[in-house]
Amino acid sequence: MQITFTTGNKTCSAELNDSVAAEDFAARLPLTLTLKDYAGIEKIAYLDKPLDTRDAPAGHKASAGDITYYAPWGNLALFKKSFGYADGLVNLGRFTGDYAVLFQSSQTEVVITLV
Numbered sequence: 001m002q003i004t005f006t007t008g009n010k011t012c013s014a015e016l017n018d019s020v021a022a023e024d025f026a027a028r029l030p031l032t033l034t035l036k037d038y039a040g041i042e043k044i045a046y047l048d049k050p051l052d053t054r055d056a057p058a059g060h061k062a063s064a065g066d067i068t069y070y071a072p073w074g075n076l077a078l079f080k081k082s083f084g085y086a087d088g089l090v091n092l093g094r095f096t097g098d099y100a101v102l103f104q105s106s107q108t109e110v111v112i113t114l115v
Contacts, residue, residue: 002115016093060089
């Protein structure tokens with residue numbers, strides 16, 4: 001599933017995997033979210049209700065460019081830098097092109113749409 005993140009007049013392309021959680025996320029699109037910096041490693045935004053993670057592994061080792069969901073907190077997490085394994089982190093997909101624009105300020109409003 002192809003999605004886009006749009007901020008201002010810039011668009012970033014991404015691809016979701018075929019997991020139940022990614023399908024649940026895609027079903028909620030379009031979404032407008034405010035991404036906030038978290039520890040200089042990722043951008044996060046809270047979702048209005050939890051994603052369905054019934055088929056998800058116990059955790060994930062995030063790489064730069066990963067689009068994930070952190071189940072314990074109920075937030076979307078977009079990784080700028082690679083990060084170690086985290087229990088409860090669910091991989092939803094990854095960016096397929098340049099996504100640096102999402103990390104240029106500490107807070108960024110994005111519109112996420114299904115292509």
